[in-house]
Amino acid sequence: MSVALRVEDLAVRYGPGCPVCAEPAGTRSAGALCEICGSVHGCREVGFALDAGEALGIVGESGSGKSTVLAALNLDQPVAGGRILLDGHDVTAAAGSERRRLRAGSLGIVYQTPQQGLDLAITAGGNAGSRLLAVGWRSYDRVRAEALAHHESVELAGERLDTPVRAFSGGMRQRVQLAKALISRPRLLLLDEPTSGLDVSVQARILDLVRRIRRESDVALVIVSHDLAVIRMLAERVLVMQAGRVVEAGLTDQVLGDPQHPYSQLLVSAQLT
Amino acid sequence: MNALTVHGLRKRFVRHLQDARELSVLEGVDLEVQAGTCTVLRGCSGSGKSSLLRCVYRTYRPDSGSIVLRAEGERIDLATADDRAVLSARRRLIGMATQFLQITPRVGAVDLVAQEGLEREPAAELLRSLGLAEELLEVAPATFSGGERQIVNLAITLARPRPVLLLDEVTASLDPARRALALRALSARRDAGGTLLAVFHDPPDHPGLVDRVLEMRAGRLVSA
Numbered sequence: 001m002s003v004a005l006r007v008e009d010l011a012v013r014y015g016p017g018c019p020v021c022a023e024p025a026g027t028r029s030a031g032a033l034c035e036i037c038g039s040v041h042g043c044r045e046v047g048f049a050l051d052a053g054e055a056l057g058i059v060g061e062s063g064s065g066k067s068t069v070l071a072a073l074n075l076d077q078p079v080a081g082g083r084i085l086l087d088g089h090d091v092t093a094a095a096g097s098e099r100r101r102l103r104a105g106s107l108g109i110v111y112q113t114p115q116q117g118l119d120l121a122i123t124a125g126g127n128a129g130s131r132l133l134a135v136g137w138r139s140y141d142r143v144r145a146e147a148l149a150h151h152e153s154v155e156l157a158g159e160r161l162d163t164p165v166r167a168f169s170g171g172m173r174q175r176v177q178l179a180k181a182l183i184s185r186p187r188l189l190l191l192d193e194p195t196s197g198l199d200v201s202v203q204a205r206i207l208d209l210v211r212r213i214r215r216e217s218d219v220a221l222v223i224v225s226h227d228l229a230v231i232r233m234l235a236e237r238v239l240v241m242q243a244g245r246v247v248e249a250g251l252t253d254q255v256l257g258d259p260q261h262p263y264s265q266l267l268v269s270a271q272l273t
Numbered sequence: 274m275n276a277l278t279v280h281g282l283r284k285r286f287v288r289h290l291q292d293a294r295e296l297s298v299l300e301g302v303d304l305e306v307q308a309g310t311c312t313v314l315r316g317c318s319g320s321g322k323s324s325l326l327r328c329v330y331r332t333y334r335p336d337s338g339s340i341v342l343r344a345e346g347e348r349i350d351l352a353t354a355d356d357r358a359v360l361s362a363r364r365r366l367i368g369m370a371t372q373f374l375q376i377t378p379r380v381g382a383v384d385l386v387a388q389e390g391l392e393r394e395p396a397a398e399l400l401r402s403l404g405l406a407e408e409l410l411e412v413a414p415a416t417f418s419g420g421e422r423q424i425v426n427l428a429i430t431l432a433r434p435r436p437v438l439l440l441d442e443v444t445a446s447l448d449p450a451r452r453a454l455a456l457r458a459l460s461a462r463r464d465a466g467g468t469l470l471a472v473f474h475d476p477p478d479h480p481g482l483v484d485r486v487l488e489m490r491a492g493r494l495v496s497a
């Protein structure tokens with residue numbers, strides 16, 4: 001199996017930064033807030049490797065840094081340190097056309113809220129197809145055919161391809177985001193709380209769809225959720241984040257069955273009540 | 274050759290939410306399981322049988338000791354291997370079935386078994402051979418009885434040709450006829466060269482299945 005994604009010592013900082021910020025966590029400051037310059041460590045010292053076809057979950061309470069990690073992986077967010085390697089290529093500092101090409105081709109993301117990932121005023125097909133145009137597809141008919149294929153593969157009715165996304169329900173909008181993410185056949189699929197805020201039954205069907213995608217492709221998947229039950233259903237391994245740091249990494253069944261860190265124990269015990 | 278060699282295995286739980294109270298469950302377990310044999314663990318509730326199996330499968334993280342798995346020409350220490358190596362071993366070398374099925378919602382029994390890499394027809398045949406009723410084959414196990422779930426669970430575990438199987442009370446809720454079917458399937462796996470490490474509440478009454486019985490007492494193994 002080949003390593004699709006390798007992340008080394010990744011750090012994202014919101015704020016100016018200072019010499020104390022750059023020290024290893026715990027040297028002079030352990031929390032997410034730097035007391036010297038007031039910067040927030042969105043995440044730091046995050047590292048993992050992910051094979052093609054593998055899925056990694058990230059859990060933690062809101063504000064723990066989960067979305068920050070995803071944003072960095074999607075090259076949405078400049079990093080303060082560390083490296084991101086996609087198929088062995090260092091993409092950490094990708095800029096300009098290289099960054100656009102990676103984002104439109106090798107990466108696919110489903111944001112927590114559809115407004116972040118979609119233009120609600122344009123059609124489902126137009127949203128998905130826009131990524132193919134961004135990587136240079138020129139034939140309208142081919143883009144449309146590919147958009148329709150992905151629209152249907154996320155179990156949306158073909159006749160809704162030309163409907164503006166604004167008219168779609170929450171669950172359908174997440175499906176459009178999935179179609180848009182997958183249309184470029186990415187190496188890495190990033191899901192940020194893809195089902196939170198949806199009705200339980202809608203949530204269940206989206207999770208089924210993600211499971212099917214996992215079985216039918218060898219895309220590497222990183223899924224963020226505050227819900228351990230979602231992670232258990234979708235990912236074999238999990239990182240537990242707190243205050244911008246990974247406090248535990250392990251097999252999902254191990255983190256659920258034998259959580260080591262006090263914070264993981266709290267998450268698991270909260271889950272089961 | 275030993276398929277499993279456990280040495281000096283210790284496991285304690287630290288309950289951080291309860292004043293970091295500690296509970297020691299395995300106090301230095303040594304165990305050798307020869308390839309192609311069936312070893313049965315027995316002992317009182319709470320003596321550490323499931324904890325031992327879970328440490329071997331790495332659902333629990335051992336504190337110290339080694340758990341060497343040798344199969345298909347490979348050698349891996351499951352106590353210290355990294356997570357991805359453990360996952361790879363789980364796919365190819367070692368399986369575990371417990372008393373309880375981890376329910377995957379909305380997936381029918383045959384499909385659940387088929388997802389382990391079988392075609393649908395052999396998957397259905399495996400479930401039939403363990404005594405699952407014909408009309409339940411396509412039903413999602415969420416509504417199954419304890420015994421029916423156990424059948425699905427065992428079928429999932431047997432679906433892949435993994436050489437080492439850990440079995441934790443896998444016949445506990447089966448009626449006598451289905452219990453006999455399950456034991457027959459395990460016996461066939463052992464006869465085909467498989468290695469079984471199994472916890473049974475009642476001694477399995479299938480002639481010739483059990484090669485050795487060990488007893489757990491307060492986190493230690495003693496021969497029975």
Ligand SMILES: Nc1ncnc2c1ncn2[C@@H]1O[C@H](COP(=O)(O)OP(=O)(O)O)[C@@H](O)[C@H]1O
Nearest residue numbers: 014040041042061062063064065066067068069
């Ligand atoms: N744009 C930002 N500016 C400043 N702080 C931010 C910004 N985005 C996130 N943070 C802070 O970074 C930390 C991690 O946030 P986030 O990655 O959104 O966590 P999660 O996704 O786990 O809820 C939090 O303290 C959050 O308030």
Ligand SMILES: [Mg+2]
Nearest residue numbers: 062063066067
């Ligand atoms: Mg978030």
Ligand SMILES: [Zn+2]
Nearest residue numbers: 018021034037
């Ligand atoms: Zn600072």
